[in-house]
Amino acid sequence: MNVDRRRAARRDTIPVPRSNAVVEPVAIETTGVQRAVVRCGSCNHRVFDVVGLPSDIAPQAAPPFGMLHVVRRCRRCDRLQDGRVTGHSGYPLPEGLAGVWRCECGRVLGDVGEVRGRVRVRCRCRLEVRATAADVIETANAAVIADAS
Ligand SMILES: [Zn+2]
Ligand SMILES: [Zn+2]
Numbered sequence: 001m002n003v004d005r006r007r008a009a010r011r012d013t014i015p016v017p018r019s020n021a022v023v024e025p026v027a028i029e030t031t032g033v034q035r036a037v038v039r040c041g042s043c044n045h046r047v048f049d050v051v052g053l054p055s056d057i058a059p060q061a062a063p064p065f066g067m068l069h070v071v072r073r074c075r076r077c078d079r080l081q082d083g084r085v086t087g088h089s090g091y092p093l094p095e096g097l098a099g100v101w102r103c104e105c106g107r108v109l110g111d112v113g114e115v116r117g118r119v120r121v122r123c124r125c126r127l128e129v130r131a132t133a134a135d136v137i138e139t140a141n142a143a144v145i146a147d148a149s
Pocket of ligand 2: 074105
């Protein structure tokens with residue numbers, strides 16, 4: 001029974017390239033906000049979100065985003081923590097996350113490779129989930145486009 005439910009949930013997720021994570025297709029809101037939910041490839045737990053905001057879509061920074069936001073809920077204090085990462089591998093953001101990513105309460109949320117925007121977080125099942133933010137949003141966007149056609 002539990003196994004069946006989990007399989008059903010996984011039908012709607014897509015593997016992210018060069019990653020051990022899966023992603024849910026992006027919700028493109030009327031405001032232009034694009035949000036992809038990243039889940040652990042092993043247990044399907046939500047590990048972080050990748051968000052693209054319209055103001056981040058600077059024409060000179062294409063393709064496809066100059067900047068993305070990663071959002072993760074802290075397991076200790078429940079705060080939602082938002083950090084910036086590059087959306088364009090090879091172009092680190094001066095104001096982006098780099099190295100250890102900490103919550104305001106001090107708990108370590110994960111680790112960010114600033115040059116590629118690669119995020120590593122520990123899932124509650126202990127798996128270290130790794131995914132590049134740009135790969136996440138591109139994978140999710142491609143799924144939305146495929147759905148529409
Ligand atoms: Zn997991
Ligand atoms: Zn915290």
